[in-house]
Amino acid sequence: MKISVTGLGKAGLPLAFVIADSGFEVIGIDIDEKRVELINNKKNPIPEEPGLLELIKKYSGNKFIATTDGINGIKNTQFHIVIVPLFIDKNNKPDFSILRSAFETVGKGLKKGDVVVLETTVPVGTTNGLVRNILEKESNLKAGEDFYLAYSPERIMTGYSISRYKEFPKIIGGINKISGEKALEVYNKFCSKVSLVSNEKTAEMIKISEGVYRDVNIALANELFKQCDYFGIDFEEMREGAKHPFCNILKAGIGVGGHCIPVYPWFLINEFESLNKRDFIELSKTGRKINDKMIDFWAEKIIEKAKKLGKPINEIKICIKGLSYRKGVKETAYTRSIPLIRKLESLGVDVYAYDELYSKEEIEKMNLKYSNPEECDLVFDCFNSLSL
Ligand SMILES: NC(=O)c1ccc[n+]([C@@H]2O[C@H](COP(=O)([O-])OP(=O)(O)OC[C@H]3O[C@@H](n4cnc5c(N)ncnc54)[C@H](O)[C@@H]3O)[C@@H](O)[C@H]2O)c1
Structure with missing residues (x-):
C-alpha cells in the first residue's frame, strides 16, 4: 500500500x-x-x-x-x-x-x-x-x-x-x-x-472541544490577571499558590493566536447562532471576546508606562517584540501582536516591530516599521508580557 x-x-x-x-x-x-x-x-x-x-x-x-x-x-x-x-x-x-x-x-x-x-x-x-x-x-x-x-x-x-x-x-x-x-x-x-x-462526528467534536477548552481556560487566566493587576497582586505568585490537583490556572498573555485555538470556537458559535441557540455557546463566545480584548488592556498598560519616561508621548519609540503567534514558530496567522501594534498606532504612538525569526524586509512587507529593541525607549515582549 x-x-x-x-x-x-x-x-x-x-x-x-x-x-x-x-x-x-x-x-x-x-x-x-x-x-x-x-x-x-x-x-x-x-x-x-x-x-x-x-x-x-x-x-x-x-x-x-x-x-x-x-x-x-x-x-x-x-x-x-x-x-x-x-x-x-x-x-x-x-x-x-x-x-x-x-x-x-x-x-x-x-x-x-x-x-x-x-x-x-x-x-x-x-x-x-x-x-x-x-x-x-x-x-x-x-x-x-x-x-x-x-x-x-x-x-x-x-x-x-x-x-x-x-x-x-x-x-x-x-x-x-x-x-x-x-x-x-x-x-x-x-x-x-x-x-x-x-463515528466521524464524535472525532470532529473531540478536536473542537479541545480547542474551546484551551481558549476558555486562557480567557480565565487573562481575566484573573487583570483582577490581580488591579489589586496589585503578583499573578504568578497567585497562580503558583493556587496550583493543586483541583486547580491549574494557565498563563496569561496578550490573547490567543495561530490557525487553531482562536478559530475552532467559531465552528460551534456559528452553528448554534444560526439555530438561535445562543445559550449553548455563551462561554465559548465570552472566552473569545476576553482573549481578543487583551490587546486593549496591554495597549493601555504600555501607554501608562511610556508616560512615566518623562518625554512627550509622541516622541517615545516603542518596540513590540515578537510578531509570531507563538515563540519559536515563524507564523503570524491570527497573531495578536500585529493588532496590538495597530491599536497603539491608532492611539498616536510611534511603534516599531521586531522578531528574531523575521528579517527587516519581511517585517516591512507586513507594513510595519522595523527597529532593533536596543534603539527604542520602551520594549514590550509579547511572549513575556508580564515583564512590562
Ligand atoms: N501548525 C500547527 O502547529 C498546527 C497545530 C494543530 C493543528 N493544525 C492544523 O493543521 C491544518 C493545516 O495547517 P498547517 O499548519 O499545516 O498549514 P500551513 O499553512 O503550514 O500549510 C498548508 C499547506 O497546504 C497547501 N495547500 C493549500 N491548498 C492546497 C490544495 N488545494 N492542495 C494541496 N495542498 C494545498 C499549502 O500550499 C501549504 O503548503 C490546519 O487546519 C490546522 O488546524 C496545525
Missing part, C-alpha cells in the same frame, strides 16, 4: 515523513511548486521542526516524493490523508475553498477500495457532508461502500510534531464501521496510540 498526504505544511509535512519512516512509500501533494521543489531537493521548509531535516534527507527521493500533480499522486496511492488549512473570514465564518479544491483533486483520482482520511480541524458534520459529497461527485463512487472515509484530527504543535505523531494519543472515527476500521488498521502502523471512536 502507498499513502498520499495532501498539504505539505507545518502539520502535513512532518506527518508525511513519520509515515515514510515507518516503511510506507509516500507521495506528498501540494499546490506550492517552490515548496515541492525544495522538499524534493532534500531541503527543510520548516527549520523550527526538530528532526524533520534528518527525515527529509533520509527519505526524500526514495520513500517520499513530493508533487504538484495531485490527480496522478492520488491515482498511484491507495490511502489518502488530507491536511490543508481551514481559515475563518472577517465575519468568523469558515472558508472552505482550500478544503474543497483539495478534495476535488482527491475525488478525481479516487479508485474503488481506497481509504480517505481528513485531518484538518473542521466544523461538526464536514466529513460526512461537504467532503463526502465532493468525493462522491468527482469519483462516481459511493462512500462507505466503494471507498472508505474517516476523520482523524491532528494534535500536533509546531516544534513538537514528530514526537507528537509518534507518541501522542490519536483518535479516528469512520462514517461507518468499516471506514473506521480500515483507517485504524493503517494508522496503527505509524502512530503508537490510536483508538477508534463511535
Whole structure:
C-alpha cells in the first residue's frame, strides 16, 4: 500500500515523513511548486521542526516524493490523508475553498477500495457532508461502500510534531464501521496510540472541544490577571499558590493566536447562532471576546508606562517584540501582536516591530516599521508580557 498526504505544511509535512519512516512509500501533494521543489531537493521548509531535516534527507527521493500533480499522486496511492488549512473570514465564518479544491483533486483520482482520511480541524458534520459529497461527485463512487472515509484530527504543535505523531494519543472515527476500521488498521502502523471512536462526528467534536477548552481556560487566566493587576497582586505568585490537583490556572498573555485555538470556537458559535441557540455557546463566545480584548488592556498598560519616561508621548519609540503567534514558530496567522501594534498606532504612538525569526524586509512587507529593541525607549515582549 502507498499513502498520499495532501498539504505539505507545518502539520502535513512532518506527518508525511513519520509515515515514510515507518516503511510506507509516500507521495506528498501540494499546490506550492517552490515548496515541492525544495522538499524534493532534500531541503527543510520548516527549520523550527526538530528532526524533520534528518527525515527529509533520509527519505526524500526514495520513500517520499513530493508533487504538484495531485490527480496522478492520488491515482498511484491507495490511502489518502488530507491536511490543508481551514481559515475563518472577517465575519468568523469558515472558508472552505482550500478544503474543497483539495478534495476535488482527491475525488478525481479516487479508485474503488481506497481509504480517505481528513485531518484538518473542521466544523461538526464536514466529513460526512461537504467532503463526502465532493468525493462522491468527482469519483462516481459511493462512500462507505466503494471507498472508505474517516476523520482523524491532528494534535500536533509546531516544534513538537514528530514526537507528537509518534507518541501522542490519536483518535479516528469512520462514517461507518468499516471506514473506521480500515483507517485504524493503517494508522496503527505509524502512530503508537490510536483508538477508534463511535463515528466521524464524535472525532470532529473531540478536536473542537479541545480547542474551546484551551481558549476558555486562557480567557480565565487573562481575566484573573487583570483582577490581580488591579489589586496589585503578583499573578504568578497567585497562580503558583493556587496550583493543586483541583486547580491549574494557565498563563496569561496578550490573547490567543495561530490557525487553531482562536478559530475552532467559531465552528460551534456559528452553528448554534444560526439555530438561535445562543445559550449553548455563551462561554465559548465570552472566552473569545476576553482573549481578543487583551490587546486593549496591554495597549493601555504600555501607554501608562511610556508616560512615566518623562518625554512627550509622541516622541517615545516603542518596540513590540515578537510578531509570531507563538515563540519559536515563524507564523503570524491570527497573531495578536500585529493588532496590538495597530491599536497603539491608532492611539498616536510611534511603534516599531521586531522578531528574531523575521528579517527587516519581511517585517516591512507586513507594513510595519522595523527597529532593533536596543534603539527604542520602551520594549514590550509579547511572549513575556508580564515583564512590562
Ligand atoms: N501548525 C500547527 O502547529 C498546527 C497545530 C494543530 C493543528 N493544525 C492544523 O493543521 C491544518 C493545516 O495547517 P498547517 O499548519 O499545516 O498549514 P500551513 O499553512 O503550514 O500549510 C498548508 C499547506 O497546504 C497547501 N495547500 C493549500 N491548498 C492546497 C490544495 N488545494 N492542495 C494541496 N495542498 C494545498 C499549502 O500550499 C501549504 O503548503 C490546519 O487546519 C490546522 O488546524 C496545525
